[in-house]
Amino acid sequence: QQPVQSPQAVILREGEDAVINCSSSKALYSVHWYRQKHGEAPIFLMILLKGGEQKGHDKISASFNEKKQQSSLYLTASQLSYSGTYFCGTGSPNFGNEKLTFGTGTRLTIIP
Amino acid sequence: DTAVSQTPKYLVTQMGNDKSIKCEQNLGHDTMYWYKQDSKKFLKIMFSYNNKELIINETVPNRFSPKSPDKAHLNLHINSLELGDSAVYFCASRLAGGETQYFGPGTRLLVL
Numbered sequence A: 001q002q003p004v005q006s007p008q009a010v011i012l013r014e015g016e017d018a019v020i021n022c023s024s025s026k027a028l029y030s031v032h033w034y035r036q037k038h039g040e041a042p043i044f045l046m047i048l049l050k051g052g053e054q055k056g057h058d059k060i061s062a063s064f065n066e067k068k069q070q071s072s073l074y075l076t077a078s079q080l081s082y083s084g085t086y087f088c089g090t091g092s093p094n095f096g097n098e099k100l101t102f103g104t105g106t107r108l109t110i111i112p
Numbered sequence B: 001d002t003a004v005s006q007t008p009k010y011l012v013t014q015m016g017n018d019k020s021i022k023c024e025q026n027l028g029h030d031t032m033y034w035y036k037q038d039s040k041k042f043l044k045i046m047f048s049y050n051n052k053e054l055i056i057n058e059t060v061p062n063r064f065s066p067k068s069p070d071k072a073h074l075n076l077h078i079n080s081l082e083l084g085d086s087a088v089y090f091c092a093s094r095l096a097g098g099e100t101q102y103f104g105p106g107t108r109l110l111v112l
Helices: none
Strands: A004-006 A009-013 A018-023 A030-036 A042-048 A054-057 A060-065 A070-075 A084-092 A096-102 A106-111 B004-007 B010-013 B019-025 B031-037 B043-050 B053-057 B064-070 B073-078 B087-094 B107-111
Touching (some): A004 A084, A009 A018, A018 A084, A030 A060, A030 A070, A070 A084, A096 B043, B010 B019, B019 B087, B019 B107, B031 B073, B043 B064, B053 B064
Parallel strands (some): A009 A106, B010 B107
Antiparallel strands (some): A004 A018, A018 A070, A030 A042, A030 A084, A054 A060, A060 A070, A084 A096, A084 A106, B004 B019, B019 B073, B043 B053, B087 B107
């Protein structure tokens, strides 16, 4: 069963902040975040490997709560270039990063 | 230089036909994948190969047959195409033991 992401879609004005959540019903080994622009390939953003881990670069960061089997992606002071569909991909204890199960996706639209 | 490439980019065909999609990566990766992304944007793993050996085979109809002639290439042959096969098919690659999957540009398949 694929991870559930929330919200399904969100529209923000440039400069506003966004939070995208990813929740799994199964134990997680890792959480990978990807962004896909329309008509393009998914692009890797970051990976979280340990419960409690937080990562970030530029104005995009993420956290991983292993116990709750959840991860959140934070986009601060969003830019027009942040528009796209965001996917979490989860690795399982059985397969590690060998096999990812991707979430339902969150469509983010940034308007001027 | 393109890291992961796919051909063709677009494929329009009639129901019942047989078609192939090709994927090549020049990253020196050991592991390659095929994913299917349907009209609702769900991204689902189909197959994974490591050094030409099939590692992951999800519940995919046996009309789909992957082939890896060498570790830089992974092709997907589809027999007796059905309307439900219409989707975007993404190839991806990863270094064995690595964390990140790199996606190709996708092949947009439309079955009429």
